[in-house]
Amino acid sequence: MNTLSAGRKVLLLLAVPVLLVAAWWAATADSTDFFWPPLSQIVGTFGETWFTGRFTADVLPSLARLLVGYLVAVALGVGLGTAIGSSRTLRGLLEPVLEFFRAIPSPVLVPILMLFAGIGNEMKVLVIVSGCVWPVLLNAVEGVRALDEVLRDTARCYRLRPHSRLVHLVLRGASPQIAAGARQALSIGIILMVISEMFAASNGVGFTIIQFQRSFAIPQMWTGIIMLGLIGIALSVIFRAAEARLLSWYTGLRMSQREG
Amino acid sequence: MTTAPIGAAARPESSTTMLDVRNLKKVYEGRGRSVEAVRDLTFTIASGELVCIVGPSGAGKTTLLRCVAGLLDSTAGEVVLEGERVTGPPPGMAVVFQEYGRSLFPWMTVRQNVELPLKEKKVPKAERQRLVREALEAVGLADAQGAHPWQLSGGMQQRVAIARAVAYEPHLLLMDEPFAAVDAQTRADLEDLVRSLWKRLGVTVLFVTHDIDESVYLGQRVIVLSDSPTVVLEEVTIDLPDERDQLVTRSLPRFAELRAHVYELIQQAKGGHRPAS
Numbered sequence: 001m002n003t004l005s006a007g008r009k010v011l012l013l014l015a016v017p018v019l020l021v022a023a024w025w026a027a028t029a030d031s032t033d034f035f036w037p038p039l040s041q042i043v044g045t046f047g048e049t050w051f052t053g054r055f056t057a058d059v060l061p062s063l064a065r066l067l068v069g070y071l072v073a074v075a076l077g078v079g080l081g082t083a084i085g086s087s088r089t090l091r092g093l094l095e096p097v098l099e100f101f102r103a104i105p106s107p108v109l110v111p112i113l114m115l116f117a118g119i120g121n122e123m124k125v126l127v128i129v130s131g132c133v134w135p136v137l138l139n140a141v142e143g144v145r146a147l148d149e150v151l152r153d154t155a156r157c158y159r160l161r162p163h164s165r166l167v168h169l170v171l172r173g174a175s176p177q178i179a180a181g182a183r184q185a186l187s188i189g190i191i192l193m194v195i196s197e198m199f200a201a202s203n204g205v206g207f208t209i210i211q212f213q214r215s216f217a218i219p220q221m222w223t224g225i226i227m228l229g230l231i232g233i234a235l236s237v238i239f240r241a242a243e244a245r246l247l248s249w250y251t252g253l254r255m256s257q258r259e260g
Numbered sequence: 261m262t263t264a265p266i267g268a269a270a271r272p273e274s275s276t277t278m279l280d281v282r283n284l285k286k287v288y289e290g291r292g293r294s295v296e297a298v299r300d301l302t303f304t305i306a307s308g309e310l311v312c313i314v315g316p317s318g319a320g321k322t323t324l325l326r327c328v329a330g331l332l333d334s335t336a337g338e339v340v341l342e343g344e345r346v347t348g349p350p351p352g353m354a355v356v357f358q359e360y361g362r363s364l365f366p367w368m369t370v371r372q373n374v375e376l377p378l379k380e381k382k383v384p385k386a387e388r389q390r391l392v393r394e395a396l397e398a399v400g401l402a403d404a405q406g407a408h409p410w411q412l413s414g415g416m417q418q419r420v421a422i423a424r425a426v427a428y429e430p431h432l433l434l435m436d437e438p439f440a441a442v443d444a445q446t447r448a449d450l451e452d453l454v455r456s457l458w459k460r461l462g463v464t465v466l467f468v469t470h471d472i473d474e475s476v477y478l479g480q481r482v483i484v485l486s487d488s489p490t491v492v493l494e495e496v497t498i499d500l501p502d503e504r505d506q507l508v509t510r511s512l513p514r515f516a517e518l519r520a521h522v523y524e525l526i527q528q529a530k531g532g533h534r535p536a537s
Contacts (some may be wrong), residue, residue: 005534149362150357150359150362150363151362151363151365153329153331153357153363154355154357154363155353156348156349157329157331157349158349158354158376158377158380158424158428159349159351159377159380159381160376160377160380161380164376164379164380167363168376169365173367175367249366249367249408249410250366250367252408253410254409257413259411
């Protein structure tokens with residue numbers, strides 16, 4: 001029964017992707033269009049395009065910049081968000097400004113950041129930070145604000161010191177919201193990783209895709225896009241695994257509330 | 261009225277004051293209007309006493325308790341605990357809230373919930389483990405240590421909150437309508453649990469409730485509050501045998517008398533009756 005339902009789950013999960021790939025395969029099978037090469041050809045060049053040096057030369061640098069930018073953004077977002085969420089004064093002062101900055105699409109910051117930070121890794125990391133920080137920050141503010149009153153009172157009654165209050169009450173209590181923000185930030189991060197490399201770069205996945213396009217290496221260009229998709233899936237799987245571990249209490253709590 | 265029961269002999273008849281509430285007044289200031297929740301409350305509780313506070317709904321019971329707990333500043337008057345004026349949550353106090361589901365940390369196990377306040381008190385590890393184990397055994401939850409609160413029933417969650425309070429070794433235990441949200445059978449069990457813990461540990465208990473039967477069954481003394489703005493209507497001494505039993509005690513004629521008396525007082529309170537001052 002259990003293995004059957006697990007099998008069904010996998011089948012349901014893969015049904016649409018398999019159908020889409022099959023449709024793509026069939027539609028382009030005898031394509032002679034230069035810009036729409038057959039999928040078989042794209043898949044054929046995938047291995048040699050990416051696993052003969054480009055993985056370490058381009059994919060890893062991209063991922064490293066994404067990781068650094070993302071982690072800085074999460075740390076910054078949680079830190080500032082917790083401070084803002086805990087203080088009514090700070091909230092009143094900063095909320096309009098935050099809304100303004102949040103509304104600016106980060107890609108437009110690339111040319112500006114290039115002026116200040118050059119075209120090196122710093123600029124790309126900064127672009128990623130500038131885009132990823134907002135969902136984390138705003139969700140952290142909300143999460144901290146929404147902490148349960150009774151739980152706050154309990155922490156006060158048992159005289160939790162500020163440090164334990166922060167660790168055991170505020171951050172844990174806001175963690176479901178923070179995780180929701182971090183999940184949004186991850187997809188923004190991938191987009192910005194690519195965009196920052198398209199402007200000015202000497203390596204990276206985004207840079208490579210642009211290079212292929214400019215040199216009319218169309219099947220290779222398509223493999224780059226597939227590569228990005230695969231990176232996105234891999235990161236999301238890792239994120240979900242970490243989330244499931246850290247927030248198992250939250251899942252359990254929600255399920256028990258639904259039953260009760 | 262009857263012969264002194266066995267339990268009473270062990271309890272020293274000390275008259276040191278644990279809690280002293282003097283002319284407590286609380287006015288909530290709102291936009292353009294202020295609400296006087298508590299007008300003038302004065303009462304004392306001796307060390308080792310179990311006192312119930314009962315009043316009609318909306319009598320400012322929770323306001324009073326929050327002032328005593330140091331969670332709320334009073335407008336006038338003062339709360340003195342063990343000779344020290346309360347300005348914030350004092351060290352020798354623990355509170356059990358009505359909303360058990362919201363007062364336990366859902367991301368911690370039962371054990372961690374009970375242990376956290378002890379860690380904050382810097383109790384050494386071995387001592388801490390002993391206190392946690394004993395407290396959980398005392399409330400009958402020794403097997404649930406590794407569970408999360410939301411995996412337990414409502415009554416069990418409130419037991420965890422009680423264990424946490426007991427392990428903290430407070431001098432004063434405040435309970436704010438702790439059993440209002442559990443079913444009747446569980447409530448009876450928990451009432452007996454509070455009585456037995458109080459006897460064993462010698463802790464002073466201030467138990468706030470809206471349930472007249474509960475207040476008479478549990479307390480040595482019942483403080484009846486008036487309607488809001490609140491004053492003390494009457495302090496009723498509960499001269500029932502110290503050994504209380506859900507069946508025996510509740511069927512005593514004296515229990516019925518006391519219950520009727522408190523009931524009348526509450527009815528008067530609802531009618532707006534106030535003591536002549």
